[in-house]
Amino acid sequence: MINFKIIKKGLLITLIVPALFLFVLLFNTFFQKPNIQELNIVSIKDINTNFNERSPDAESDTSDDxxxxxxxxxxxxxxxxxxxxxxxxxxxxxxxxxxxxxxxxxxxxxxxxxxxxxxxxxxxxxxxxxxxx
Missing domain, CATH: 2.30.30.830 (SH3 type barrels.)
Incomplete structure (x- = not known):
C-alpha cells in the first residue's frame, strides 16, 4: 500500500510542476505589454529630386555605347x-x-x-x- 502512495505522489508531482510552470508563463504573457516602436516615415516632399541636367541626346549616346x-x-x-x-x-x-x-x-x-x-x-x-x- 505504501508503494502505491509513493508512486501516486511521484506521478502527481511530475505532472503538477510542469503544469504550474506553464500556468505562470501563460499569466506572464497576459500582463506583458508589447514594445511598439515609433516609425519615422519620410515624406515624399522631403526627398531630394535634383537630377543631373543633361540633354536627352547625350544620354542616348552614352547609353548606346x-x-x-x-x-x-x-x-x-x-x-x-x-x-x-x-x-x-x-x-x-x-x-x-x-x-x-x-x-x-x-x-x-x-x-x-x-x-x-x-x-x-x-x-x-x-x-x-x-x-x-
Missing amino acids: LISFDYKLIGYRSGPVDASVIVKKANKEHVVAIGEKLEGIYELIEVNQNEIIFRNDQKLYKIENLVGK
Whole structure:
C-alpha cells in the first residue's frame, strides 16, 4: 500500500510542476505589454529630386555605347497570335514573347521567317533569322 502512495505522489508531482510552470508563463504573457516602436516615415516632399541636367541626346549616346545589342537567335515560334523567340547573349538564354521586353530594355515587335525585330525607344534592332536554314 505504501508503494502505491509513493508512486501516486511521484506521478502527481511530475505532472503538477510542469503544469504550474506553464500556468505562470501563460499569466506572464497576459500582463506583458508589447514594445511598439515609433516609425519615422519620410515624406515624399522631403526627398531630394535634383537630377543631373543633361540633354536627352547625350544620354542616348552614352547609353548606346554602354549597351550593345549582340544577341544570337537560337529558336523562334512565329504566328499571328503568340509569337516568341529564344535569344542568347553571354551564356544567358532569354525567352521573349511579342510585346514583352528583353532584359527590360528591348521590346519584341515582330517575328517572321526572315528576321526578328526588337525596339528600344525609337531604335530598331533586327536579327536575321538563320534558324533551320
